[in-house]
Amino acid sequence: MSAKKLGLKQRYALMTRGLDWETSYQPMDKVFPYDTFEGIKIKDWSAWEDPFRLTMDNYWKFQAEKERKLYAVLDSFAQNNGQTGLSDARYVNAIKLFLTGVSPLEYQAHRGFAHAGRHLRGVGPRIAAQMQSLDELRHAQTQIHTISHYNKFFDGFHEFRHMHDRVWYLSVPKSFFDDARSAGPFEYMVAIGFAFEYVLTNLLFVPFMSGAAYNGDLATVTFGFSAQSDESRHMKLGIEVIKFLLEQHPDNLPIVQKWVDKWFWRGHRVLGLVAMMMDYMLPKRVMSWKEAWEIYFTQAGGALFQDLERYGLRVPKYADIATAEAEHLSHQNWAIFYQYTHAAGFHTWMPKPDEMDWLSEKYPNTFDKYYRPRFEMWAEMEKKGERFYNMALPQLCTTCQIPMGYTEPGDPTTICFRTSQYKGDTYHFCSDGCKDIFDGEPEKYSQSWLPVHQIFQGNCGGATVPDVLDWYKLNVGADNMDYAGSPDEKIWKAWQDAKKSQGAARPEDADAMTAAE
Amino acid sequence: MTQYASITLQNTDDARPIIEAILADNTDVQVLNMPGAVKLDRDHRIVVNRASVEERIGRSWDPQELHLVLISMAGNVDEDDDYFALEWKK
Numbered sequence: 001m002s003a004k005k006l007g008l009k010q011r012y013a014l015m016t017r018g019l020d021w022e023t024s025y026q027p028m029d030k031v032f033p034y035d036t037f038e039g040i041k042i043k044d045w046s047a048w049e050d051p052f053r054l055t056m057d058n059y060w061k062f063q064a065e066k067e068r069k070l071y072a073v074l075d076s077f078a079q080n081n082g083q084t085g086l087s088d089a090r091y092v093n094a095i096k097l098f099l100t101g102v103s104p105l106e107y108q109a110h111r112g113f114a115h116a117g118r119h120l121r122g123v124g125p126r127i128a129a130q131m132q133s134l135d136e137l138r139h140a141q142t143q144i145h146t147i148s149h150y151n152k153f154f155d156g157f158h159e160f161r162h163m164h165d166r167v168w169y170l171s172v173p174k175s176f177f178d179d180a181r182s183a184g185p186f187e188y189m190v191a192i193g194f195a196f197e198y199v200l201t202n203l204l205f206v207p208f209m210s211g212a213a214y215n216g217d218l219a220t221v222t223f224g225f226s227a228q229s230d231e232s233r234h235m236k237l238g239i240e241v242i243k244f245l246l247e248q249h250p251d252n253l254p255i256v257q258k259w260v261d262k263w264f265w266r267g268h269r270v271l272g273l274v275a276m277m278m279d280y281m282l283p284k285r286v287m288s289w290k291e292a293w294e295i296y297f298t299q300a301g302g303a304l305f306q307d308l309e310r311y312g313l314r315v316p317k318y319a320d321i322a323t324a325e326a327e328h329l330s331h332q333n334w335a336i337f338y339q340y341t342h343a344a345g346f347h348t349w350m351p352k353p354d355e356m357d358w359l360s361e362k363y364p365n366t367f368d369k370y371y372r373p374r375f376e377m378w379a380e381m382e383k384k385g386e387r388f389y390n391m392a393l394p395q396l397c398t399t400c401q402i403p404m405g406y407t408e409p410g411d412p413t414t415i416c417f418r419t420s421q422y423k424g425d426t427y428h429f430c431s432d433g434c435k436d437i438f439d440g441e442p443e444k445y446s447q448s449w450l451p452v453h454q455i456f457q458g459n460c461g462g463a464t465v466p467d468v469l470d471w472y473k474l475n476v477g478a479d480n481m482d483y484a485g486s487p488d489e490k491i492w493k494a495w496q497d498a499k500k501s502q503g504a505a506r507p508e509d510a511d512a513m514t515a516a517e
Numbered sequence: 518m519t520q521y522a523s524i525t526l527q528n529t530d531d532a533r534p535i536i537e538a539i540l541a542d543n544t545d546v547q548v549l550n551m552p553g554a555v556k557l558d559r560d561h562r563i564v565v566n567r568a569s570v571e572e573r574i575g576r577s578w579d580p581q582e583l584h585l586v587l588i589s590m591a592g593n594v595d596e597d598d599d600y601f602a603l604e605w606k607k
Contacts, residue, residue, distance in 0.1 A: 008598045051594050062584045202589050213553035228588045300591045303520035
């Protein structure tokens with residue numbers, strides 16, 4: 001008779017515990033130099049509870065299966081010219097923003113978790129951080145691979161990595177991760193594992209990816225949900241970090257609370273890009289940003305913070321402001337990009353009348369009153385050949401690096417300005433949340449690489465807009481400006497015409513037609 | 518405020534029997550259908566039972582296979598050979 005199979009809990013304990021040792025040639029404090037300076041006190045590393053009892057053998061098995069499924073879809077999408085079946089080519093611009101703004105963050109997360117894992121002296125969190133590091137690398141690779149298919153047909157994808165490091169609005173997500181990775185290992189785990197993964201990434205990967213499915217992009221929805229299946233594990237790691245730190249020592253509470261407040265607000269600001277993608281860039285919409293915020297922050301976050309009350313942790317500071325901003329965020333962001341379309345690596349447009357009606361329905365308190373009149377005026381100016389471009393370089397918030405276009409809480413007609421003094425200089429902020437973060441660590445944030453300041457200092461290729469765009473490697477006239485009149489629109493229309501005139505035409509035929517013109 | 522334990526699964530052939538098992542084994546589940554995804558919410562606790570899934574797919578099933586179709590969740594994980602549960606402790 002074969003030996004009885006061990007239960008999951010026993011198996012897990014045997015394969016993940018007791019694998020560590022105390023160093024003897026070097027003191028432990030020298031081997032792990034970073035896990036004390038943040039002030040976090042750990043009494044018992046073995047008290048770490050793994051949220052999922054996933055062992056390495058199962059991990060490889062499941063990840064391989066996920067990859068096989070994903071690559072089958074990608075092959076099929078490419079072979080069948082899936083790009084011609086999208087709802088509308090405007091959709092592709094959301095994917096441009098994803099590749100330039102989000103995919104490089106996956107790589108940053110890979111590096112960050114590898115580093116944090118190396119520097120935490122307990123074996124439990126080290127294994128969890130190692131698995132997450134591998135997941136994040138997988139996400140970066142699968143996203144780049146999936147989206148490379150669009151690069152064959154559309155503009156704006158070709159220099160995504162280069163653009164991530166240089167383009168003004170991409171400094172918003174980039175600086176977010178630079179900030180987290182230059183913090184200590186515990187702050188990194190709270191920032192990315194808890195505030196970003198647990199509290200906020202659902203907003204990106206669930207309704208937005210569902211939107212990809214709705215708009216005919218089965219390649220993106222497949223990598224999105226494939227990544228999100230790992231994300232569920234990451235979310236649990238994030239909540240475990242919080243519980244572990246709060247159970248270890250009461251002195252940890254104020255430190256953790258400060259990080260939760262800070263990273264909630266940082267994450268909220270970064271996700272403003274997603275708000276705009278959902279409300280303005282998906283030709284067919286699943287739900288509004290406000291509805292998504294209601295489900296994933298107010299409801300899910302509410303349940304979470306109710307659970308964490310027992311440790312004395314409260315809801316992040318300014319959560320009420322963030323919730324009130326859900327009425328305005330996507331509209332204000334889209335207005336910024338519309339004005340600066342000449343300097344963006346994707347196309348913009350004014351919503352069509354039926355899209356404006358959808359926005360009115362979803363935002364009955366704000367859209368018709370504050371945003372529709374402005375957008376209708378801009379659409380009118382476009383018709384007259386007076387399309388509005390903002391040629392002044394905007395003032396940026398020192399913390400989130402977003403142009404100072406947001407309004408005062410409770411007063412959407414007044415721009416919100418805050419300032420702080422540090423070592424004789426004045427620093428500017430878009431909100432109380434961003435000002436508080438600066439005031440907590442002025443030495444760090446006074447060194448921010450702010451794109452507009454860098455342009456004025458002569459560090460971005462030259463003094464004129466064309467010089468800067470060249471330095472961004474932005475292909476002027478193809479990557480930037482409105483969707484109307486773009487090469488993207490031209491190829492899309494050619495495909496649609498070919499479908500009408502030839503029945504089931506192949507896109508190669510449309511290419512030939514376009515080239516023959 | 519109600520604390521929903523929640524699980525979101527892909528809307529695929531692999532996930533559908535799991536969704537059916539959840540709906541059969543848990544009372545008062547709220548279902549949100551999105552393109553490509555199904556979100557299931559229940560007050561405080563929601564459970565997936567191995568036996569219930571196996572009955573529907575006609576083969577043995579490891580609750581960790583959930584990882585292949587899982588999109589998101591909310592609640593503390595309670596996991597063993599026979600079930601996978603999410604719960605908020607009262």
